[in-house]
Amino acid sequence: MSIALANSSARGRNAVGSAIGELDLILGDRLLTDEAALRVHTHTTTGLAAQLPDAVALPETTEEVARIVKVAASFGAPLIPFGAGSSLEGHVNAPFGGISVDLRRMNRVLAVRPSDLDCTVEAGVTREQLNERLRGEGYFFPVDPGANSTLGGMAATRASGTTTVRYGSMRDNVVSLKAVMADGSVVTTAGRARKSAAGYDLTRLLIGSEGTLGIITELTLRIYGLPASIAGGYCPFPSIGAACDATILAIQSGIPVARIELLEPVQIRASNRYSNLSLAEVPSLFLEFHGTEAAVAEQATAFGAIAAKFGGGPFEWDSRPEERERFWKARKDAFWAATALRPDARTTSTDVCVPLSRLADCVREIEADLKGHGLVAPILGHVGDGNFHVLLAVDWDDPSEAARADAFMKRLAERAIAMDGTCTGEHGVGQGKMAYLAAEHGAGVPVMRAIKTALDPLGIMNPGKILPG
DSSP states (O other): OOHHHHHHHHHHHHHHHHHHHHHHHHHGGGEEOSHHHHHHTOOOSSSOOOOOOSEEEOOOSHHHHHHHHHHHHHHTOOEEEESSOOOSSSTTOOBTBOEEEEOTTOOOEEEEEGGGTEEEEETTOBHHHHHHHHHTTTEEOOOOOSSOOBHHHHHHTTOOOTTHHHHOOHHHHEEEEEEEETTSOEEEOOOSOSOOOSSOOHHHHHTTOTTSSEEEEEEEEEOEEOOSEEEEEEEEOSSHHHHHHHHHHHHHTTOOEEEEEEEOHHHHHHHHHHHTOOOOSSOEEEEEEEEOHHHHHHHHHHHHHHHHHTTOOOOEEEOSHHHHHHHHHHHHTHHHHHHHHSTTSEEEEEEEEOOGGGHHHHHHHHHHHHHHTTOBOOEEEEGGGTEEEEEEEEOTTSHHHHHHHHHHHHHHHHHHHHTTOBSOSSSOOTTTTGGGHHHHHTTHHHHHHHHHHHHOTTOOBSTTSSSOO
């Protein structure tokens, strides 16, 4: 390390230490510095090394978050927002040390407004907690990334999931945000009107910013009435292409599919073993329909006819909850089934998204790539929007296997971008996918950097994420 770098690192440690000393006076026992707490607040399922913060702050109000940010800014100390910790690309790592701001104590549902079909929550509310509250009133919040994530974290990473094909992602379901900016000011990005043409869209600027522009503390979200009936089903296909073609025609035909998930044969094999199922080990679609009893029956019948045109079927479906759960068990247990294929390895989930018309080509190429490089990795995807996941079971302590896995993930991202897609459909950039941002956005990257510099001139907001260098 050069003398300049050493001096810079020393200044950084001194700045963080000074900030911690001042925050201790504000937060008391809600400022943690023991190693166990620090380790809990760095997490990644990639091959990235864990990088611990120097302290963990546990605010309980927006005002406290603002005070924390002002103290950090006065010393130039890094801040790393933390929700449920379900980072898939190193978002909550602390490459420069600093203070992890854990928002999970800010977990109140502040208002539910059925007449406006919206609600306001603090950032630490989880989606399951919100839906438990809404269910009694006949409503639900639809974005389902799988994990029981905090809603602030879901907005910060622009989360989506299995229901995106019908209900959209967080981008489509956040009405407005309250956020603490890098100077400690508190901004409310919009009112509750369903649309606005007033000024820049600050809500969408912060959605997907991964804590690099500000810390989200409150969200106003769209909510929906619980469907009168839900039907679920399973349909095998002779090939990936046939399954994708059936999906495309179903969407083009206007069938309002609520979920449509693709599992390729390796994932089906893993699910059969793990979940004690006996599904045909062929490309398969798992579907769900929402509506009245008559509507879901009509939708399911229409999809069955489309599937048959491409050699798929039989399409089995049912609206009884226990039968619907039976059909969906393979999809719901997919990650754990993939993990069980190699219990001695660590399963890493990575994702890309391509135009729906290129999905079959992309998955076929990926299957061949995995086989050619001796990697164990089931594939499953939100086929309705072209997003899919590769669940790599990798021994990251084996240098050769780790290198092959890293090289594969690089080819995966580059292949998706070459197909006019994206290096990540829903996991976010974090640290893991910074290298692909220039290839995907080109001249847009300097624009992003200018925004970052303007809003966070000290570079304290989740540094070392999204923007390379």
